[in-house]
Amino acid sequence: MIFIILLTLITLIISGITTIPFVIGLLTIQTVLFKKSWVFFLALGLGLFLDLIMIRPLGYTSLVLAIFVFLIRLYERKFETQTIAFVFISTFLGSLIYLMIFGYNNVLIQSLISAIIGVLFFKLLWLKLGLHSETI
Amino acid sequence: MKRREGFLSAFFAVAFLSIIILVLSLSGKLKFLSFLEKPTVAIQGLSYNLFQKLPFVSESARIKRLEDENLKLLSRVADFEKLKQENAALSDQFQTVYPRSTQLLKADIIGAQSFIPGISVPNSFIINKGLKNNLKMGMAVVIKENFVGVISQISENLAQINLINNPSSSFTAKTENGAVGIVKGANTLTINNILLSENIKIGELVLTKGDINNNGVGIPPDLIVGKITSVEKNPSNLFQKAKVESFVNFMNLSAVFVYLQ
Numbered sequence: 001m002i003f004i005i006l007l008t009l010i011t012l013i014i015s016g017i018t019t020i021p022f023v024i025g026l027l028t029i030q031t032v033l034f035k036k037s038w039v040f041f042l043a044l045g046l047g048l049f050l051d052l053i054m055i056r057p058l059g060y061t062s063l064v065l066a067i068f069v070f071l072i073r074l075y076e077r078k079f080e081t082q083t084i085a086f087v088f089i090s091t092f093l094g095s096l097i098y099l100m101i102f103g104y105n106n107v108l109i110q111s112l113i114s115a116i117i118g119v120l121f122f123k124l125l126w127l128k129l130g131l132h133s134e135t136i
Numbered sequence: 137m138k139r140r141e142g143f144l145s146a147f148f149a150v151a152f153l154s155i156i157i158l159v160l161s162l163s164g165k166l167k168f169l170s171f172l173e174k175p176t177v178a179i180q181g182l183s184y185n186l187f188q189k190l191p192f193v194s195e196s197a198r199i200k201r202l203e204d205e206n207l208k209l210l211s212r213v214a215d216f217e218k219l220k221q222e223n224a225a226l227s228d229q230f231q232t233v234y235p236r237s238t239q240l241l242k243a244d245i246i247g248a249q250s251f252i253p254g255i256s257v258p259n260s261f262i263i264n265k266g267l268k269n270n271l272k273m274g275m276a277v278v279i280k281e282n283f284v285g286v287i288s289q290i291s292e293n294l295a296q297i298n299l300i301n302n303p304s305s306s307f308t309a310k311t312e313n314g315a316v317g318i319v320k321g322a323n324t325l326t327i328n329n330i331l332l333s334e335n336i337k338i339g340e341l342v343l344t345k346g347d348i349n350n351n352g353v354g355i356p357p358d359l360i361v362g363k364i365t366s367v368e369k370n371p372s373n374l375f376q377k378a379k380v381e382s383f384v385n386f387m388n389l390s391a392v393f394v395y396l397q
Binding site: 012013014016017018019037038040041043044047048049051052053054055056057058059060062063066067069070073103105 | 142143145146147149150151153154155156157158159160161162166169172173176177179180182183184247248249250252259262289290291294295296303304323
């Protein structure tokens with residue numbers, strides 16, 4: 001749990017200086033690993049923080065992030081979500097949409113980097129939590 | 137099914153809360169929450185200052201050794217350097233004849249999002265001044281007589297500056313010889329829509345043409361945008377365009393000046 005809190009704090013700090021949406025990767029990992037409802041409230045908190053530092057209308061990013069988490073949860077029944085492929089694709093698409101909504105540059109390369117880092121942290125957390133590796 | 141219902145209710149609760157906050161925020165009823173900006177500014181300022189040192193990462197091993205030796209001295213020097221930098225910035229700006237120092241408000245940069253921090257050039261800044269300091273949307277931001285950008289978002293304590301290299305940035309400008317065009321931001325600055333009959337040369341200065349509204353808010357004339365580095369002139373086109381290079385190094389700025397009116 002400490003590792004996850006630390007990861008969230010690092011994401012918050014990094015969000016202020018880079019346009020790469022690490023927050024999407026963080027939410028994807030937490031959604032697929034824990035499958036808990038508190039991830040929605042985490043999305044709300046992270047979104048409000050990002051709105052504050054980016055001077056956006058409060059609640060805008062939270063809504064986008066909450067819909068993103070909701071879509072991942074919807075796919076739980078159709079796909080095996082705890083796989084590298086799913087984390088990569090969902091982080092990539094999520095980042096792409098996020099960057100396009102908020103009007104950033106180099107959306108493809110940034111989404112790709114976000115997805116790669118998301119997968120690395122997913123693998124790291126998977127090992128850290130001592131989960132079975134068959135599904136990966 | 138029970139678990140599914142659980143996440144659905146959580147989603148609807150968060151989505152509903154977000155929409156309520158968004159509506160209240162857009163209608164300006166959440167201004168009392170501006171006190172929340174202070175802790176977030178602190179976090180942002182911390183990360184910005186940390187990554188300002190990134191260009192020196194390649195020397196990290198040597199610097200780390202030196203840092204250990206000089207740790208005590210550095211804390212004192214840091215305070216002194218900050219004061220010195222601030223003094224130099226103010227002194228530089230006040231020596232500038234145009235724009236007059238009385239029209240300017242100094243603001244510290246506390247955030248600059250870029251693709252790769254410390255390597256790629258940012259296209260927006262967050263400054264530590266906002267509505268409380270009488271800033272308004274559309275106000276021009278300068279450093280010496282160089283045009284830096286325009287305030288694009290504003291809250292009680294903070295403001296976002298869209299730099300001239302921002303893809304959404306667009307303003308009228310003129311060359312030293314009076315050729316008028318539109319400067320657009322992107323990875324490289326370009327001045328477009330210059331008539332083919334106009335004679336523009338490499339090395340020529342590009343200045344703002346001026347675009348100030350009735351309230352005195354906007355871009356003042358004759359601020360330096362940059363110099364022309366290449367010209368693209370095709371007789372079959374209606375207009376010619378040129379690449380412009382700004383004299384400002386956006387990565388090394390720590391403070392800017394907002395042109396009040």
